[in-house]
Amino acid sequence: MERIHNPFQSFDVSIPIEFHDDVVRFTLKDGGSTPDQSPFTRMIDIWFLAMMVAVREGLKPVSMSGMKTIKIIDGTIFSSDPWRIWLLQMVAITYIDDVSIVCEPKQIMNLASDLAVAGFPRVFDMLKQGSGDPIWNLSDAVQAMIESELPMESFPEK
DSSP: OOOOOOTTTTSEEEEEHHHHHHHHHTBOOTTTOOTTTOOBSSHHHHHHHHHHHHHHTTOOOOOOTTSOEEEEEEGGGGGGOHHHHHHHHHHHHHHHTOGGGGGOHHHHHHHHHHHHHHHHHHHHHHHHSSSSOHHHHHHHHHHHHHHSOOOTTSSOOO
């Protein structure tokens, strides 16, 4: 088995408490929901989508500093999906415009969390807006986003 270096394993993934109810609502629970109503298997999945939506739509990171937060999982989760580690690093390199950021995993996690905070409202809108169940509303919204042109301000100016 391949050994994966996870620079984020000692950090918690947290979200603002104000988003927690919606994150729980759209995450499958033991026998309590269906994929049509709660399309995310794990809370990290909706967190990651929120971060990537913020990147795709050129949203500015929103600092969680001073916000009441709640831990959704610890950073060891990234070991099970190593591509997420690499993607977090690539996003940070793009935003910071310096490859040495990969040596600063805490800064990368802070940036990723701040991007997720920026993207959560959009993801919740994507899930709720439309005539179908949340999974189909989300599918339609993600497809439309992918097919649309990138905003000119996708990444902050250096």
